[in-house]
Amino acid sequence: MIKEEILKKLNSYNTNTLMETLSIEFVDVGEDFITAKMPVNSKVHQPYGILHGGATAALAETLGSLASAYFLKSKDKIVKGIDLSINHLKSKREGFVFGTARPIHRGRTTHLWEIKVVDEEGNLISLCKLTNIILDKKQ
Known part of the structure; x- marks a missing residue:
């Protein structure tokens, strides 16, 4: 699947959610x-x-949770965030922030993600860590 198709599919999950809001x-x-x-x-x-820390937290948890689900590529598992920590380093009044989730650890039952939130110039706004638990879907 090409990148544009992957992004279209990932963005389709946002409908009627906090991410859309x-x-x-x-x-x-x-x-x-x-x-x-x-x-x-x-x-x-x-x-x-200025940017609310809760909105930044929502961005970070969205990225880390979706990253776990996407990279698992399993329809038999679900992902739940169990710990989120954020250091807010710089404020932001307008424009955009960009978050990037990268793995620190991807085990069988837990994933740990680092999410860096930056502004348009690449200045670090917040540094986040998210721990997810990987569970079997109940039938």
Whole structure:
């Protein structure tokens, strides 16, 4: 499957979800990473007019969870986030942020992802780690 088809399929999962509400869009996928962008505007601001940490958390968990599911390539498993930690390093008022999830560990039952959230110039906005548990789907 070519990259454009993969991205179209990944973005199709956003319909009627928080990802659609936050306008998260998957923009790149490779051998061991997935990247998405999210606009920074009043929808994702906190009262001081800057990017809300919860919106950043939603972007990070979206990327890490989808990355686990995508790279597992199994219809018999489900992915659930069990731990998310984020260090917010820089604020952002407008434009876009881009998150990229890369694996730290992909085991049989747990995955650990590092998600870097940067602005358009590549400045690090937040550094995130997400741990997922991999479970069997119940029939």
